[in-house]
Amino acid sequence: MRELAEILLRGPSSLPSGEREMIATFVSTRNDCYFCQTSHRAAAAHHLNKNYELVDAVRFDYQNAPVSNKLKALLAIADKVQESGRNVTAEDVAHARKEGATDLEIHDTVLIAAAFCMFNRYVDGLATFTPTDQKLYDEMGEQLAHVGYGKSKPAVDTATVTAR
Amino acid sequence: MAHISLPEEYPGIRGPMMFRPETARPLNELVEVLLRHDHSLTRGERELIATYVSARNDCTYCQTIHGAVAAHHLGGNEELVESVKCDVENAAISEKMKALLAIAGKVQISGKLVTTEDVEKARAQGATDLEIHDTVLIAAMFCLCNRYVDGLATWAPEDPDFYRKRAELIATQGYTQSTIAALA
Numbered sequence: 132m133r134e135l136a137e138i139l140l141r142g143p144s145s146l147p148s149g150e151r152e153m154i155a156t157f158v159s160t161r162n163d164c165y166f167c168q169t170s171h172r173a174a175a176a177h178h179l180n181k182n183y184e185l186v187d188a189v190r191f192d193y194q195n196a197p198v199s200n201k202l203k204a205l206l207a208i209a210d211k212v213q214e215s216g217r218n219v220t221a222e223d224v225a226h227a228r229k230e231g232a233t234d235l236e237i238h239d240t241v242l243i244a245a246a247f248c249m250f251n252r253y254v255d256g257l258a259t260f261t262p263t264d265q266k267l268y269d270e271m272g273e274q275l276a277h278v279g280y281g282k283s284k285p286a287v288d289t290a291t292v293t294a295r
Numbered sequence: 296m297a298h299i300s301l302p303e304e305y306p307g308i309r310g311p312m313m314f315r316p317e318t319a320r321p322l323n324e325l326v327e328v329l330l331r332h333d334h335s336l337t338r339g340e341r342e343l344i345a346t347y348v349s350a351r352n353d354c355t356y357c358q359t360i361h362g363a364v365a366a367h368h369l370g371g372n373e374e375l376v377e378s379v380k381c382d383v384e385n386a387a388i389s390e391k392m393k394a395l396l397a398i399a400g401k402v403q404i405s406g407k408l409v410t411t412e413d414v415e416k417a418r419a420q421g422a423t424d425l426e427i428h429d430t431v432l433i434a435a436m437f438c439l440c441n442r443y444v445d446g447l448a449t450w451a452p453e454d455p456d457f458y459r460k461r462a463e464l465i466a467t468q469g470y471t472q473s474t475i476a477a478l479a
Contacts, residue, residue: 255406
């Protein structure tokens with residue numbers, strides 16, 4: 132699963148890692164998963180010169196966030212996928228293409244959104260231990276952004292994960 | 296027609312997997328471990344969980360192919376698979392499986408819906424922590440797969456025999472091998 136996250140969020144792509152982490156953060160926010168949205172918010176911010184304000188603008192009101200129209204069109208697709216893949220229309224995809232999105236970018240947006248629908252359910256379905264110390268998430272985000280998912284030790288893996 | 300240019304001869308999840316083999320590999324490895332590795336839940340039971348979640352997500356390809364794989368592992372019992380999809384309470388499965396499917400059904404909507412009571416009920420029916428863990432992860436994983444398949448508008452064959460034959464191949468070769476064969 133870490134390998135999947137590494138490829139999707141940090142692997143070679145025409146979408147910068149900061150934008151891909153914002154898609155992950157946005158979907159995790161929509162799924163109300165505290166651990167995922169907070170850790171990926173920090174990872175996104177660390178890709179974007181610690182611009183937490185921008186990440187929060189995308190989380191809560193992406194239509195009015197200062198991001199490209201292409202990213203807004205991709206976030207609209209991610210938004211649909213979060214609810215159901217069936218909600219994505221040909222118009223959503225045509226709109227993203229018109230804003231310059233490639234097939235690979237559309238593919239990766241759908242898969243990032245789908246993957247976080249998995250991660251969020253995994254984390255919350257087992258009621259995993261969730262730290263609340265924001266400094267810890269900031270450090271985690273720095274590591275996820277600059278070291279990656281393969282070598283880092285996210286808290287969810289080191290914490291005692293016990294089912295309720 | 297799919298939303299992006301996928302190789303047309305591959306239905307369902309196989310189209311985007313051929314399109315992006317880098318991400319196909321970890322996805323196939325995960326599904327191989329979850330649905331096929333040695334486990335106290337049988338392969339048939341784990342495929343039933345995958346089928347149940349995919350049916351609830353209304354994903355035609357996933358519910359049909361995993362339903363066929365489940366039936367294959369359950370001695371060809373397609374009626375049992377149908378009953379789990381349509382009327383789980385009255386299906387001829389163990390109380391433990393019913394309790395695990397109840398957890399999977401919650402996860403399908405949101406992980407947050409799983410309660411201590413749901414987990415205690417599964418434990419009372421004999422479910423282990425690993426079985427509960429894997430049920431949650433299988434359900435979560437299929438929330439990924441279903442969205443991936445439908446979010447890109449992949450196509451699904453209508454002929455039930457297509458799925459029966461493919462199920463036989465998966466049951467013999469597994470998910471990783473049957474994909475490698477297609478990629479070769």
